[in-house]
Amino acid sequence: MKLTNNHNLPAPLVSAISNDGYFNPCDIGTTTLISSPRISALRWRNNIVEDASDLIYPLLGQALHAVLERAKAPNCIMEWRFSNYIFDWWVSGQIDVYEGDIKTLSDYKLTSIWVSKMKEPAKPEHVAQMNVNKYLIENSIYADFVPIENLQIVNILRDWSKMQVIRDAKYPKKQIYIQHVPVWPKEVVEQYIFMRVLLHQEARLIPSDELIECTPEERWEKPTKYAVMKKGRKSAIRVLDSNEDAERYIEHRGLDDKHYINIREGESTRCEHYCSVNKFCNQYKKVGGE
DSSP states (O other): OEEEOTTOOOHHHHHHHHTOOOOOOSSEEHHHHTSOHHHHHHHHHSOOEEEGGGGHHHHHHHHHHHHHTTOOOTTEEEEEEEEEEETTEEEEEEEEEEETTTTEEEEEEEEOGGGGGOSSSSOHHHHHHHHHHHHHHHTSTTGGGSOOOEEEEEEEETTOOHHHHHHOTTSOSSSEEEEEEOOOOHHHHHHHHHHHHHHHHHHHHSOGGGSOOOOTTTTTEEOOEEEEEETTOSSOSEEESSHHHHHHHHHHHTOOTTEEEEEEOOEEHIIIIIOTTGGGOHHHHHTTOO
């Protein structure tokens, strides 16, 4: 990967970003395994250019893990890497913290306050990541020494406000928000890992323009919405999934000509703003990406 500094960040900061020291000797890690095979293959076969300004959040995440390594809690394992040999590939995962007293595997994340407002217990990719890591441990030589009964994500809310606790009764009372992660049956996670390994292996072999397309979830797709608005009012009266539904709503409610439909264009957020290989991606170009 080539690193640029288009926004003239301070040299020490750029140096810290470029010297992260991460090296995975295995064929694939857990984070890549659960991600898009298309993105992984395009990164593997192209020279990637990223700007230092786009890598501040990963740097903060690395800082958090560096601090965790200072912990001296009893019966805890910090920052340990495990690997399994699956279909001729070494698959590895690195855990943040294992607490032996409560047999719990924890993943620490520096994230936004919005994670506390999620309806799901955790993002699907995070659930998959933790279950894959659990499987890798339980199928290693250390299985008897690291029994796992519970999985959890410890979110450190970087934008938490103590004053907002006073103003909003529903606001998190502390800067730590823990999500309990459901544990998959062994046969489910095993099938998932085998399928993902095969998908990534196949992606390494076929031409870039024939790669399996990223799913809407992998693209972080936000669909186009149709908002029924009223002149003089800032917020929408109703937001619907199609223009026909919006027109039908106006008609059935007998709304006057002061009401209109505002089209809120959808987008694939990851493709547009966060994908480092979109310029090599024919799927991105096909949907009008610049």
